[in-house]
Amino acid sequence: xxxxxxxxxxxxxxxxxxxxxxxxxxxxxxxxxxxxxxxxxxxxxxxxxxxxxxxxxxxxxxxxxxxxxxxxxxxxxxxxxxxxxxxxxxxxxxxxxxxxxxxxxxxxxxxxxxxxxxxxxxxxxxxxxxxxxxxxxxxxxxxxxxxxxxxxxxxxxxxxxxxxxxxxxxxxxxxxxxxxxxxxxxxxxxxxxxxxxxxxxxxxxxxxxxxxxxxxxxxxxxxxxxxxxxxxxxxxxxxxxxxxxxxxxxxxxxxxxxxxxxxxxxxxxxxxxxxxxxxxxxxxxxxxxxxxxxxxxxxxxxxxxxxxxxxxxxxxxxxxxxxxxxxxxxxxxxxxxxxxxxxxxxxxxxxxxxxxxxxxxxxxxxxxxxxxxxxxxxxxxxxxxxxxxxxxxxxxxxxxxxxxxxxxxxxxxxxxxxxxxxxxxxxxxxxxxxxxxxxxxxxxxxxxxxxxx
Numbered sequence: 115x116x117x118x119x120x121x122x123x124x125x126x127x128x129x130x131x132x133x134x135x136x137x138x139x140x141x142x143x144x145x146x147x148x149x150x151x152x153x154x155x156x157x158x159x160x161x162x163x164x165x166x167x168x169x170x171x172x173x174x175x176x177x178x179x180x181x182x183x184x185x186x187x188x189x190x191x192x193x194x195x196x197x198x199x200x201x202x203x204x205x206x207x208x209x210x211x212x213x214x215x216x217x218x219x220x221x222x223x224x225x226x227x228x229x230x231x232x233x234x235x236x237x238x239x240x241x242x243x244x245x246x247x248x249x250x251x252x253x254x255x256x257x258x259x260x261x262x263x264x265x266x267x268x269x270x271x272x273x274x275x276x277x278x279x280x281x282x283x284x285x286x287x288x289x290x291x292x293x294x295x296x297x298x299x300x301x302x303x304x305x306x307x308x309x310x311x312x313x314x315x316x317x318x319x320x321x322x323x324x325x326x327x328x329x330x331x332x333x334x335x336x337x338x339x340x341x342x343x344x345x346x347x348x349x350x351x352x353x354x355x356x357x358x359x360x361x362x363x364x365x366x367x368x369x370x371x372x373x374x375x376x377x378x379x380x381x382x383x384x385x386x387x388x389x390x391x392x393x394x395x396x397x398x399x400x401x402x403x404x405x406x407x408x409x410x411x412x413x414x415x416x417x418x419x420x421x422x423x424x425x426x427x428x429x430x431x432x433x434x435x436x437x438x439x440x441x442x443x444x445x446x447x448x449x450x451x452x453x454x455x456x457x458x459x460x461x462x463x464x465x466x467x468x469x470x471x472x473x474x475x476x477x478x479x480x481x482x483x484x485x486x487x488x489x490x491x492x493x494x495x496x497x498x499x500x501x502x503x504x505x506x507x508x509x510x511x512x513x514x515x516x517x518x519x520x521x522x523x524x525x526x527x528x529x530x531x532x533x534x535x536x537x538x539x540x541x542x543x544x545x546x547x548x549x550x551x552x553x554x555x556x557x558x559x560x561x562x563x564x565x566x567x
Contacts, residue, residue, distance in 0.1 A: 132264055254276045270316075273320055338370040388402050425484065500555065
């Protein structure tokens with residue numbers, strides 16, 4: 115059959131989608147990027163916040179039209195939304211034939227063939243009562259699991275662990291993804307070697323908390339060991355860590371980052387807030403003083419590090435004074451990249467029992483205030499970088515024009531950070547996946563303009 119695939123949400127969900135594509139291809143099915151020609155359409159969904167759920171439902175409804183038109187024989191919904199709202203989805207969107215949750219990735223082949231799968235041996239029945247006893251997903255792909263990359267051929271995400279053991283009040287992930295479970299170091303290294311042999315130059319290591327890697331198995335120091343092993347993999351140029359947790363960033367990981375030339379000096383550290391009161395209600399560790407010490411330790415060990423963080427504004431009980439503390443923190447710290455989300459009141463989280471007392475317009479105004487400050491910080495930092503010599507990873511032509519070539523610095527992750535535009539160059543000379551030397555000539559908002567040497 116011809117299989118069409120729509121994948122939404124985070125890179126962790128994207129990896130699950132790539133594994134499902136690999137399994138379908140291994141079973142002899144043909145993959146197509148044109149949904150109108152697909153016999154079976156798979157929608158891999160996200161359910162982290164309201165906007166993500168709405169986007170997922172919209173995508174399902176759009177694909178359901180092909181089922182109603184008769185061009186598609188089967189519609190399969192997978193991922194977090196299917197894990198969380200399986201029965202409701204099938205009741206409200208009758209075009210859906212099968213729902214597969216986050217632990218049922220291998221069931222995609224049976225679902226395509228119309229065969230019932232015995233994989234779902236758990237059921238997360240009660241999302242409204244945090245802590246309700248239930249079994250949870252346990253699936254985690256391995257090195258020999260077939261996979262079809264959907265990223266550009268020169269970079270790939272590698273999921274080194276799945277699930278989460280934390281109890282952040284705003285987060286549903288532990289319920290949707292199960293308890294934290296690490297892969298083995300050797301298995302990740304073998305996958306990296308396989309990807310490098312395919313031409314992958316940049317490896318992005320992901321999990322719900324990448325710095326917790328190995329701790330669930332009693333192996334402290336596993337991440338530093340992994341980084342040093344990956345640094346020796348021939349063909350790789352950059353190794354990037356995403357999703358680090360403030361309490362599990364250890365000195366050995368920072369030392370490996372500083373000492374291994376292929377490991378990007380890039381820390382992605384979702385801190386969520388700076389007010390001690392808000393952090394306590396969020397069930398997050400730390401406070402402003404602890405964060406200042408952590409960031410100082412990071413900068414001391416990795417002097418040229420790029421710092422990215424995310425914050426949530428509008429959490430229940432947040433005051434104007436709390437937001438001022440957050441603004442002071444952003445102003446004092448001078449982060450390279452900042453993302454700000456407005457709080458989403460999600461059933462199944464511990465925060466759902468709190469009163470969602472910050473109006474939507476206030477949440478948005480607070481987000482705008484933080485982002486305005488960050489834009490000013492970035493503008494000043496970008497201006498100061500004019501004339502700097504840099505190395506740039508070529509990503510390829512802009513979606514708007516094949517004559518405009520894009521790239522990234524070591525301190526810029528794909529899809530989430532700003533980009534680099536090449537100027538005064540022949541696009542034919544810039545091959546995606548290669549590193550080129552260049553000089554920063556200008557800045558356009560968050561993005562940089564460079565001239566190749």
